[in-house]
Structures are given as C-alpha cells and as structure tokens.
Amino acid sequence: MNPLRLFISSVQKELAEERAALRDYLQGDALLRRFFEVFLFEDVPAADRRADACYLDEVQRCDIYLGIFGDEYGWEDAAGLSPTHREFRKATELGKTRLIYVKGNDDTHRHSKMKALVIEAGAELIRRRINSAQELIAAVYASLIKLLEERELIRFTPFDASFCRNATFEDLDMEGVSRFLVLARRGRSFPLPEDTPSEDVLAHLNLLDKGRPTHAAILLFGKKPQRFLITSEVRCAHFHGFEVEKPIPSYQVYKGTLFELIQQAKDFVLSKIDLWTGDRSQGVQVPTAYEIPQEVVAEAIVNAICHRDYTSNASVQVMLFKDRLEIWNPGSMPPGLTLEKLKQPHHSVPANPLIAEPLYLTKNIERMGTGIRDMIRRCREAGLAEPEIRLDAGEWITTILRKPKAVETTGQVPSKYPASTQQVTQQVMRLLSACLGDMSRAELMQAVAIKDRVSFAKNYLEPALAEKLVEMTQPDSRRSPTQKYRLTTRGREILKEMNKENE
Known part of the structure; x- marks a missing residue:
C-alpha cells in the first residue's frame, strides 16, 4: 500500500516550531510513518517556480490537508487571501480530508481575517483547539488513528473477525462450505438445512464483515488461504536424532484450509510413529495402538492451529524427534x-x-x-509422561515424550506376530490390504481412498517400498507410465499374519 500524503499548511512564522515538531514526530513514529508521507513547505528545495503554485499543486496531490491556524494571517495576494486561506479553500474544493487545529483559546488577539478563516472552517467541520506542540501532536495522533480505522487500514476488532483485504467470494470454496454443513449437522446438530446457500451459512457463522470474507472465512474455506495469509501454513519435520539438525530425513510444508492442515499434520506424525497391531482374540476388530495416542496428537495439533496468533510471521511447526x-x-x-490453570477445569477462552x-x-x-486435561489423562493411560506446555518468547511449545520402545505403550506384543509388524504404520497396512496383484499407482490411490499424490507417496x-513390503514390476524403469506395484514375499507374509484369524 502506498502511504497517504499528508499536507501540513504552509508557512506561518509563529507556527514554525509546531509544524516542525509535528513533522518530526510523524516521521519518527513506527506506526504512522508506515501509513503517512508528510509534506512541509519548508522542506522543499529551491526551485524556479512560484511558491503559491507549488503549495497549491501539493494540496491537489495530497490525501489529507492538515491546517494549523494561529493569530497571524500571513502574506496576502492580490485578492487579499493568505497562502493558508487559499490552501484550505483548494482542499475544500477538491474534497480532500481536512483536519484543522486552532492554536489558543483566546481569539481577541487574532487577525481579523484569521478569525474569519477559523469561522469559515468551523462552519464546515469540527476544529480542535491546541496550546502547544505537545497538544498538537497528541490531537493529530488521535485524528490519524481514527482515520486509519475508518479506512480499515488498522483494526481494533479480533483478527479472525476483520475482513481479509482484497479477498472476494471468488476466493472461497463453496463446495467446502457445503461439506462443512453436512459434517456440522451430523456432528453437532447444526440448525441450518443442507440446502442452505453458502453465503447464508457464512453469515450465520459470522464469517462476513459488511458482506466481505473475514480472515476466518479465508482460513476455513479459502481456495488458497496462504495467498492472503502466507504464514498460516504448517511445517512438519522428522529428525532421527534428539536435536534440530541437518540432514532432515522428512520435511513437509503443508498448505490449505485449517481443516486440511489439521489432517495433513496429524497424518504426518502418525505415519512416523510406531503402531502396535494385535489379534482378534479379544473381539472382531484387530486392536491397534499408536505409541502416542492419536487423540493426543490430534488435540495438540488442533490447539496449535486453532489458537495461534495469525498476525505473527511465524508458522506452526510440528517436529518429531527420537525421544x-x-x-x-x-x-x-x-x-x-496461567499454565497451571490450563491443567485444571477452566473456561474455554x-x-x-x-x-x-x-x-x-x-x-x-x-x-x-x-x-489439555484430556491430553494429560490419555498420556497417563498410555504409560507416557504428562505433556509439557510452556511459553517461550511468544511461542507456545507443547512437548510429548515418546517411550524408548513403542510396544511398551500397550503392553506385550503377541509372539505370533513378526517383530517387523510393530514398525508398520496403519497407512502401510491399509496399502498392503488393498494391493491385489499388480496395481498401478492410480489404482492403489483409489483403493485406499487417497486423492493427494504427495500424501500417498x-x-x-x-x-x-523402503520396508520391502511392496515392489515395482519394472524396477529398472521407475518412471515408466506402465509401472505397477505388487506385494513382496515379506509383504505377503506380514499380511497373512495380520489376516490369520480370517482364514
């Protein structure tokens, strides 16, 4: 965004100190200098042009005219008007935003024409009286902040409730809204019927600001949320050791809606941690258990994505270490x-x-x-230490300790299963079960109901492939368009053991 050009009324000797102090403050303030470019006539270098032509041209170029009126009227032209008077009338004629400040509460010593100018301005807008440079700075600051708020360049509403600049309804995935509606009705008895127009759903959820998509709407239902909020991505990394160090065996930067980010980050972790699979001796279903309960993984990730500060330049980071x-x-x-209160019954904030x-x-x-209390309870039930949650330099850090041996989280592994099955993830087991003969990548993706090629790979x-459970039919031509995949002998043995109860 280009800064707004702020014109401070031209030379009046008695107000030189106030104008200079105001210019220095506006140029030095970390917030205001981002939004305003100040023009002061005294700062113009010598040039071969008339002074009145210069300042009137600047009034035409400016976005905001800031007039400071004192006792003196100043030099008068042939029509009997001072530069300040002409500037004010030019700004009025052009429809510029005008901010007028009058020095002093006593008008008895004011030049008659300056009195007339003060009255002329007062008939059209609200003036502010000031008595010093400090009062002028404070008054101008308040006026400029209000102006920025009115023009929606700064906000005082919560971030998720404010509109997303430059976003339109074309940037929203209305099919995603429809899918949400089905899930919300099924999950929480959401009151709107399934044929409710998407715009009405968004309005019901307060995701529109004056008919425009809010930041929350873009994050939840945007076609490409990171186009507007680049740091809303989630970065996931897997390290074989105990510290952040290169090379990184597995690193993913996930983009998409918050619903997609939650699922992608959760899948990343669950695909890297150990999964124990039992038998059907205790029931029809084969019991399975991750070394870290998947409800704990999901809760920690959802908390980070839902409650993060989206105005920060930092992204959510999910890092899996050896321990x-x-x-x-x-x-x-x-x-x-407080951190202690978070572990006790408390209101949701x-x-x-x-x-x-x-x-x-x-x-x-x-x-x-x-x-958080659910996370603590589930970790204890799985034989894990209580999760550690801390604040460090504006970052929430949730740490969940792993066990040296994943099988200890669920007790003794039945001896009938090969030890290798203890390291096979749930996703790989789904792939083994779906692999019937020679199958292409597309056929396997369809069989396990995964549409994302990167996630599937x-x-x-x-x-x-790394565990030698599946092999290529054309290993010497890995990129062949006719490439297919099949179970290895080892893969068939593991699958046979897992399905033994069905035979």
Whole structure:
C-alpha cells in the first residue's frame, strides 16, 4: 500500500516550531510513518517556480490537508487571501480530508481575517483547539488513528473477525462450505438445512464483515488461504536424532484450509510413529495402538492451529524427534489464565473465536476447556509422561515424550506376530490390504481412498517400498507410465499374519 500524503499548511512564522515538531514526530513514529508521507513547505528545495503554485499543486496531490491556524494571517495576494486561506479553500474544493487545529483559546488577539478563516472552517467541520506542540501532536495522533480505522487500514476488532483485504467470494470454496454443513449437522446438530446457500451459512457463522470474507472465512474455506495469509501454513519435520539438525530425513510444508492442515499434520506424525497391531482374540476388530495416542496428537495439533496468533510471521511447526514430539505455535496466554490453570477445569477462552466455532461444529475441538486435561489423562493411560506446555518468547511449545520402545505403550506384543509388524504404520497396512496383484499407482490411490499424490507417496507407497513390503514390476524403469506395484514375499507374509484369524 502506498502511504497517504499528508499536507501540513504552509508557512506561518509563529507556527514554525509546531509544524516542525509535528513533522518530526510523524516521521519518527513506527506506526504512522508506515501509513503517512508528510509534506512541509519548508522542506522543499529551491526551485524556479512560484511558491503559491507549488503549495497549491501539493494540496491537489495530497490525501489529507492538515491546517494549523494561529493569530497571524500571513502574506496576502492580490485578492487579499493568505497562502493558508487559499490552501484550505483548494482542499475544500477538491474534497480532500481536512483536519484543522486552532492554536489558543483566546481569539481577541487574532487577525481579523484569521478569525474569519477559523469561522469559515468551523462552519464546515469540527476544529480542535491546541496550546502547544505537545497538544498538537497528541490531537493529530488521535485524528490519524481514527482515520486509519475508518479506512480499515488498522483494526481494533479480533483478527479472525476483520475482513481479509482484497479477498472476494471468488476466493472461497463453496463446495467446502457445503461439506462443512453436512459434517456440522451430523456432528453437532447444526440448525441450518443442507440446502442452505453458502453465503447464508457464512453469515450465520459470522464469517462476513459488511458482506466481505473475514480472515476466518479465508482460513476455513479459502481456495488458497496462504495467498492472503502466507504464514498460516504448517511445517512438519522428522529428525532421527534428539536435536534440530541437518540432514532432515522428512520435511513437509503443508498448505490449505485449517481443516486440511489439521489432517495433513496429524497424518504426518502418525505415519512416523510406531503402531502396535494385535489379534482378534479379544473381539472382531484387530486392536491397534499408536505409541502416542492419536487423540493426543490430534488435540495438540488442533490447539496449535486453532489458537495461534495469525498476525505473527511465524508458522506452526510440528517436529518429531527420537525421544519426543514438539509442536510450536505463536501466541500468548489468554487473560486470566496461567499454565497451571490450563491443567485444571477452566473456561474455554479461544484466541480466535470465529475459527474455533466451525472446528467445534465439525468435532475437531470441544468448547469446555477440557482439551489439555484430556491430553494429560490419555498420556497417563498410555504409560507416557504428562505433556509439557510452556511459553517461550511468544511461542507456545507443547512437548510429548515418546517411550524408548513403542510396544511398551500397550503392553506385550503377541509372539505370533513378526517383530517387523510393530514398525508398520496403519497407512502401510491399509496399502498392503488393498494391493491385489499388480496395481498401478492410480489404482492403489483409489483403493485406499487417497486423492493427494504427495500424501500417498510419502505416507503409503514410499514407506512400503523402503520396508520391502511392496515392489515395482519394472524396477529398472521407475518412471515408466506402465509401472505397477505388487506385494513382496515379506509383504505377503506380514499380511497373512495380520489376516490369520480370517482364514
């Protein structure tokens, strides 16, 4: 955005100190200098042009005319008007935004024509009286902040409730809104019928600001949310050791809606941690258990994505180490809460309430302030240490410790299963079960109901190939368009053991 050009009324000797002080303040203020470019006539270098032509041209170029009226009227032209008077009338004629400040409360010593100018201005707008440079600065600051708010260049509403600049309804995925409606009705008995127009759904969820998509609307239902909010992405990394160090065996930067980010980040972690699979001796279904309960993984990721500070330049980071899972997100402590209170019954205080509501309606979160306590309980039940949650330099850091051996999270592994099955992820097991003879990549993706080629490769196919559970039919021509995949002898043995109860 180009800065707004602010014209400070031209030379009056008695006000030179005030004008200079105001210019210096506006140019030195970290906020205002981002939005305003100041023009002061005294700063113009010598030039071969008339002074009155110069300042009137600048009035025409400016966005805001700021007039400071004192006791003196100043030099008069042939028509009997001072430069300040002409500037004010020119700004009025051109429809410029005008801010007028009158020095002094006593008009008895004011030049008669300056009195007339003060009255002329007062008939058209609200003037402000000031008595010093400090009062002028304070008054101008208040006026400029109000102007920025009115022009929606700064906000005082919550971030998720304010409109997303340059975003339109064309940037929203209306099919995503329809899918949400189905899930919300099924999950939380959402009152709107399934044929409700998408715009009405967004309005019901308070995701529109004067008919425009809010930041929450773009994050939840945008076609490309990161086009507007680039740091809303989630970065996931897997390290074989105990520290952040290169090379990084697996690194993904996920983009998409918040619903997609939650699923992608959760799949990333679950595809890297150990999964124990039992037998059907205790029931019809084969029991499975991740070394970190998947509800704990999901809760930690959802908390980071839902409650993060979206005005920060930092992104959510999910890092899996040999001994722990760490999830980082920018944010601060909700008012009235402490780290200790978060572990006890407390009110739900979402940082982004308009984001939290749709996530609640789709059963991604609860609204009872129980999330952290549930994480602690589930970790204890799985034999894990209590998650550590801390604030560090504007970052929330959630740490969940892993066990040295994943099988200890669920007890003894039945001896009938090969030890290798203890390291096979749920995604790979789905792939083995779906692989019937020689199948193409597209056929396998369809069989396991995965549409994203990158996710399928990273979480299903590549791990299966690495563990030699699946092999290529044309290993010497990896990129062949007729390439297919089939189970290896080892893959068939593991699958046979897993399905033994059905034989």
